[in-house]
Amino acid sequence: MMGAEFVQLSLTPILIGTLSAIACALPGNFLILRRQALIGDAISHVVLPGIVVAFLVTGSLASLPMLAGAAGAALVAVFLIETIRRLGRIEPGAAMGVVFTSMFAGGVLLLEQSDTSGVHLDVEHALMGNLESLIWFDATGWASLLDPAAVAGLPPELPRIALVAAAITVLMLVFWRPLKLSTFDEGFAATLGLPVRLIGLALVAVSAVAAVAAFDAVGSIIVIAMFICPPAAARLMTERLEHQVAWSVLFATLAAVLGYVLAGYGPLWFGSPNAVSAAGMIATVSGAILAIACIAAPHRRRIGQPAG
Amino acid sequence: MSTSLSVLADALLLQGGYNAALVAIGAALLGIAAGAGGTFLFLRKRALVSDAIAHATLPGVGLAFLAMVAFGLDGRSLIGLIAGSALSAAAGLFAVEWITRRTRLAEDTAIGAVLSVFFGFGIVLLTVIQTQSQGRQAGLEGFLLGSTAGMLFQDAVVIAVGGVLAIAALVALRRPMTMVAFDPGFAAATGVNTGRVDMAMMMLVLAVTVTGLKIVGLVLIVALLIIPAVAARLWSERTDRVILAAGAIGGVSGYLGAAISAAAPGLPTGPIIVLVSFALFLGSLLFAPQRGVLAAAIRHRSFQLRLHRRQGLLSLARSEPIFDPLTLRVLQREGLIRTDRVATEDGRAAAARALRDERRFEIAREIHRDDPFAHRYDGLTPIEDVMTPDEIAEIDRLVNRPLSVGAPA
Numbered sequence: 027m028m029g030a031e032f033v034q035l036s037l038t039p040i041l042i043g044t045l046s047a048i049a050c051a052l053p054g055n056f057l058i059l060r061r062q063a064l065i066g067d068a069i070s071h072v073v074l075p076g077i078v079v080a081f082l083v084t085g086s087l088a089s090l091p092m093l094a095g096a097a098g099a100a101l102v103a104v105f106l107i108e109t110i111r112r113l114g115r116i117e118p119g120a121a122m123g124v125v126f127t128s129m130f131a132g133g134v135l136l137l138e139q140s141d142t143s144g145v146h147l148d149v150e151h152a153l154m155g156n157l158e159s160l161i162w163f164d165a166t167g168w169a170s171l172l173d174p175a176a177v178a179g180l181p182p183e184l185p186r187i188a189l190v191a192a193a194i195t196v197l198m199l200v201f202w203r204p205l206k207l208s209t210f211d212e213g214f215a216a217t218l219g220l221p222v223r224l225i226g227l228a229l230v231a232v233s234a235v236a237a238v239a240a241f242d243a244v245g246s247i248i249v250i251a252m253f254i255c256p257p258a259a260a261r262l263m264t265e266r267l268e269h270q271v272a273w274s275v276l277f278a279t280l281a282a283v284l285g286y287v288l289a290g291y292g293p294l295w296f297g298s299p300n301a302v303s304a305a306g307m308i309a310t311v312s313g314a315i316l317a318i319a320c321i322a323a324p325h326r327r328r329i330g331q332p333a334g
Numbered sequence: 335m336s337t338s339l340s341v342l343a344d345a346l347l348l349q350g351g352y353n354a355a356l357v358a359i360g361a362a363l364l365g366i367a368a369g370a371g372g373t374f375l376f377l378r379k380r381a382l383v384s385d386a387i388a389h390a391t392l393p394g395v396g397l398a399f400l401a402m403v404a405f406g407l408d409g410r411s412l413i414g415l416i417a418g419s420a421l422s423a424a425a426g427l428f429a430v431e432w433i434t435r436r437t438r439l440a441e442d443t444a445i446g447a448v449l450s451v452f453f454g455f456g457i458v459l460l461t462v463i464q465t466q467s468q469g470r471q472a473g474l475e476g477f478l479l480g481s482t483a484g485m486l487f488q489d490a491v492v493i494a495v496g497g498v499l500a501i502a503a504l505v506a507l508r509r510p511m512t513m514v515a516f517d518p519g520f521a522a523a524t525g526v527n528t529g530r531v532d533m534a535m536m537m538l539v540l541a542v543t544v545t546g547l548k549i550v551g552l553v554l555i556v557a558l559l560i561i562p563a564v565a566a567r568l569w570s571e572r573t574d575r576v577i578l579a580a581g582a583i584g585g586v587s588g589y590l591g592a593a594i595s596a597a598a599p600g601l602p603t604g605p606i607i608v609l610v611s612f613a614l615f616l617g618s619l620l621f622a623p624q625r626g627v628l629a630a631a632i633r634h635r636s637f638q639l640r641l642h643r644r645q646g647l648l649s650l651a652r653s654e655p656i657f658d659p660l661t662l663r664v665l666q667r668e669g670l671i672r673t674d675r676v677a678t679e680d681g682r683a684a685a686a687r688a689l690r691d692e693r694r695f696e697i698a699r700e701i702h703r704d705d706p707f708a709h710r711y712d713g714l715t716p717i718e719d720v721m722t723p724d725e726i727a728e729i730d731r732l733v734n735r736p737l738s739v740g741a742p743a
Contacts (some may be wrong), residue, residue, distance in 0.1 A: 058442075058443045062398060063443040084463055110619065113627050114539055114564075114568055114625055115625060116567070116568075120376060120381055120560060121564075123381055123385075123557070123561075124560060124564055127554055127557030127561070127608055128438060128612040130554065131557065131606075131612070132605070134604075134605040138601050138602065139601070149478075150475070153457070153478070173390050245452060247454045247457060249450065250453075251447075251454055253446070253452065254446040258439050261399070261438070262438070298462075302461040303454075303458050303461040305448065305454065306456070306457030306458035307454070309451055310458055312450075312451065312454075313447065316447055320432075320433060320436070325438070326436075326437045326438065327436075327438060328437075328438040
């Protein structure tokens with residue numbers, strides 16, 4: 027199980043899954059503290075029409091056009107939500123619901139109408155991803171990691187998501203103090219002269235980048251689950267934000283690795299030769315972690331809430 | 335193209351065959367129930383809970399299929415799948431409530447977690463079913479985005495009956511649900527069990543969701559609960575009318591969407607229905623009488639014209655030159671000034687009245703300085719509209735010096 031076959035078939039999907047999970051979980055920590063947990067849900071719906079339009083315009087699934095399309099769609103969504111909220115004087119939650127469902131519906135219809143049979147782009151892929159297919163053809167064993175020719179044959183999703191995860195980590199470390207301050211006490215942060223609105227927008231933008239990069243590789247289920255479940259479980263483990271972020275990274279990694287292994291090898295233990303959806307299993311495992319945290323984590327209750 | 339148009343026309347007129355007609359009617363009934371039921375959810379500000387409920391149906395669909403196959407039944411029986419999805423949706427709803435009540439996590443976090451985890455688990459089950467021999471033709475993917483192509487007669491009947499039952503429950507529960515939606519405290523004080531009414535509302539939403547799974551699909555059914563309610567809210571400030579309008583918008587969306595889908599069998603039905611309702615929403619946003627964009631633009635324009643007329647008349651009265659093109663146009667159109675910008679007879683009279691009213695308003699504001707309604711003396715409304723003749727006479731006594739027009743003050 028740990029030999030050449032593992033490196034070729036499972037190493038890259040596990041790495042991509044783990045990096046996607048971490049890239050989503052990091053901004054997720056701040057989103058759930060800011061009561062914006064459903065932004066991840068909205069983003070992962072809105073991204074679809076953007077990616078489809080980018081594909082129809084450029085005819086390729088290269089990462090830059092995809093990212094540009096998704097960013098464009100996110101901007102359109104923000105503009106639409108603002109417009110509807112202002113013009114119709116409708117509460118933001120409902121305006122968001124109207125916009126993201128409609129844009130997703132538009133994306134699905136566009137996708138079904140256009141000829142995408144030649145490439146790996148369809149609705150099921152958008153929902154479930156294709157983690158299992160991101161294999162490393164050129165690998166012959168662990169030694170391939172040191173072989174430049176084989177490394178060049180890594181699936182392009184891996185360097186992409188690694189870059190995004192690294193960028194998000196660096197951004198979070200650099201802007202740690204303003205981010206933390208404006209998350210916990212926006213008014214105080216504003217009196218210190220911090221640009222709180224800009225910080226909020228930047229957080230959403232970073233989340234969108236994480237969602238697009240992960241969406242491409244693993245589908246929208248993992249994106250939504252990883253934005254919310256690991257940070258939520260981590261929130262129940264500790265009172266300190268630093269520890270919470272560390273826990274969330276641990277939970278995200280655990281969910282991705284365990285989920286992938288269970289999806290790939292679990293059915294074998296039940297005597298079935300067919301693997302199940304890795305994306306779905308990763309989401310399920312993250313849910314199991316959250317459930318355990320809800321029942322047993324040390325800081326699961328609100329302060330002042332009676333035990334029992 | 336012309337054939338698909340004629341198929342669309344047939345479907346719209348219920349001429350596309352018995353099945354297609356029944357599907358369209360079922361979709362319309364479902365849309366009415368979803369629109370009207372969603373209104374309560376929207377007013378209670380819990381619209382997104384229904385998204386968690388909808389996504390939580392998927393494991394139930396998968397498990398029900400596996401269970402029915404294990405017992406040697408037809409795994410595709412819609413009643414069985416609906417029963418299974420209702421159970422797992424109830425589990426999802428319970429999980430959201432439990433997490434919100436018993437842990438420190440907020441409701442939106444609970445919604446997102448339940449939504450993604452149940453959906454992920456459902457996808458796992460779907461891949462299990464796909465690899466089984468009977469599962470290849472199961473067509474459970476249709477539950478994701480909705481499909482009416484090849485729908486069985488009894489399935490259409492199930493959906494239509496479900497829609498009728500949901501509408502009946504709505505009619506029966508509308509009064510307590512309205513009270514709880516607006517003022518839970520008052521409702522509780524008058525003896526309404528708000529917890530039970532809330533539970534009934536969520537059960538109703540759950541029933542609409544599982545009934546609509548086959549047509550709209552679980553990813554998008556939340557749209558059919560939210561969009562008609564939001565659109566209807568633009569049309570009226572009265573609850574009963576909002577509910578009726580939401581039901582109408584939902585019904586039309588379902589009906590039109592199912593008909594269009596009959597003309598384009600390759601496309602999933604859910605997105606079509608959602609886009610039809612979004613189009614109706616956009617129409618409402620533009621054309622609604624009070625809150626619509628068009629109405630607001632007309633209101634703004636008429637205010638602008640009144641303001642320019644008023645300022646122009648005051649300038650005339652004070653013999654000040656007028657340069658603003660819009661002011662000149664307004665005054666000329668009413669024949670208050672000539673094309674060489676000199677006031678006509680009418681213009682001088684109107685200017686004198688404007689100046690007199692301006693003085694009266696000044697005094698009125700002086701008198702009613704601490705009056706909360708002082709903002710009514712805005713100088714634009716004719717003074718006769720905001721004050722009684724007695725008050726005006728009283729003010730006129732304070733305007734002691736005669737006003738002259740055209741001479742320097």
